[in-house]
Amino acid sequence: MSRFRYFLRTRYNECDAQKVVFNSRYGDYTDIATAEFFRALGYEKEMQTGDLDYQLVKQTTQWRAPARYDEVLEISVSTKHLGNTSFTLATEFRIAGDEKVIVTVETVYVHVDHHTLHKSPLPAPLRAALERGASDVTIDHAAYLR
8 A cells, every 4th residue: 555654763852761652752743744744745835935834723642552762653644534724634653664553643734824824725736735645755764765
C-alpha cells in the first residue's frame, strides 16, 4: 500500500527514564509530519508566507505500543474527511520496517483567513490537493533509507 511517509528518529529528550517516548510528543510529531505532508502537497511557499493557515480544533490519540529512544518512526498522514471549512487528517505511527501501527492520531483542523483568523471555506485547489493526497512521497529526516 502506498502512502505518504515521514521518517523521524526519536531523541533522548523526548523520552522518559525508561527510554519510552513521552505521550505528549506524538502531538509534536503529528504537527511536524503534517507540515511535511503539506509541503509534499505543494504548499511549502503558502505555509511560509501564511497564505495557507489552519488551526487545530480537536486531536485524538490512541496508543497501542511504545516507541523508544533512538528508534526511527515511520509516520504516515492521509486525509480522512473534508468539510466546508474543516478537514480531518489521520496519522499513523509505525516503528520503521514494521507494518504494525503503534499509535494513531486523528486531527480536525479548520482553515482560517491568515489576517483575521476567522474560519474560511477550503479553497478548491486545497480541497483537490487534500483529496489527492501525497501517496508515494517519502521524507526521510532520520537517514533511515540510506
